[in-house]
């Protein structure tokens with residue numbers, strides 16, 4: 001029992017440190033996509049991952065990466081499971097993850113909406129402070145950026161463009 | 169981690185069944201998900217629903233992908249590609265679920281690449297040719313509002329997998345609808361040219377609205393969105409007519425077959441190819 005607990009803790013530490021393929025400053029634990037890691041009695045490590053977006057192309061890389069890291073660490077039997085429920089929201093990004101995003105010039109998301117979001121057509125004044133200079137004088141340039149999870153913004157004070165992880 | 173490492177790991181993990189050319193050669197997107205179908209669910213109906221919703225998404229994603237290199241600005245190209253990618257992801261999950269419950273054990277590729285036009289169940293609005301940017305915006309507004317309303321109802325579906333796909337998809341569709349609505353207002357309330365193109369686009373979409381509401385009666389939700397957007401944009405509401413013909417029954421326009429020919433060509437030329 002104690003060995004299983006120790007093994008589980010060890011396996012979890014390894015899986016938690018795997019970086020996200022698209023936001024490599026974050027670990028999978030920071031991003032909140034690693035739902036569970038446990039060592040079972042027959043020596044299999046079961047790791048549960050949840051996708052950020054339905055079409056997230058990084059999901060397969062994450063699975064392959066977690067499995068490879070665990071095998072490198074000596075766990076021969078690794079099983080990666082996909083968990084869809086409850087769905088990932090940007091609220092799953094940990095405080096540590098948010099700090100790292102900001103540190104790398106990416107604005108972290110605000111609180112995610114809960115339940116259905118009505119269509120709003122009047123311009124909503126979202127305040128996204130510039131992750132470089134902290135100015136609140138920023139504007140959205142595109143709702144969609146290099147990956148589904150980010151939008152593109154621009155700072156009018158320091159004139160730098162920056163990415164912003166969307167609330168979802 | 170270095171870039172090299174990411175791709176090395178990928179290659180290592182997929183020596184056996186990499187079908188890179190089709191972009192889906194990794195694993196079943198429902199890999200490791202509990203596949204049990206609850207007793208209260210009719211498996212045939214569930215599979216048919218998953219295929220229909222998957223087909224709407226796949227065909228829409230293909231039309232959106234046609235905008236890559238053709239959109240008015242790079243930002244719009246990126247946005248439309250991202251929206252298409254979300255829909256493609258939804259289609260993959262839905263096809264995988266259909267194959268689990270319909271007893272055939274087919275994988276996502278079997279549904280996407282190896283069915284003919286008459287076997288597709290998407291609504292015909294999704295398959296109409298790309299058109300201009302105004303048509304792209306109006307079609308996206310209608311289809312995303314319609315799909316979002318359906319997904320919100322599916323949150324309570326007794327099949328936990330479909331309910332979970334809907335829960336995730338609804339968040340994505342909210343962004344798609346917002347994108348289309350903002351462009352609809354901008355163009356409708358823009359220049360004379362953009363306004364007249366939006367009117368034409370609404371006229372082109374109108375004959376296909378009835379089919380949507382026959383397939384899934386979420387008319388109130390869709391009409392409410394259209395009313396909100398057209399009022400703000402100074403555009404007329406599209407005239408509603410009852411549908412004649414139904415993509416859900418396998419009746420399609422002449423535009424679906426060429427779309428599928430392009431989508432399926434490589435996979436059919438070399439079935440099961442790996443490289």
Ligand SMILES: [Zn+2]
Pocket residue numbers: 130131132133134135155156157158159160
């Ligand atoms: Zn700044």
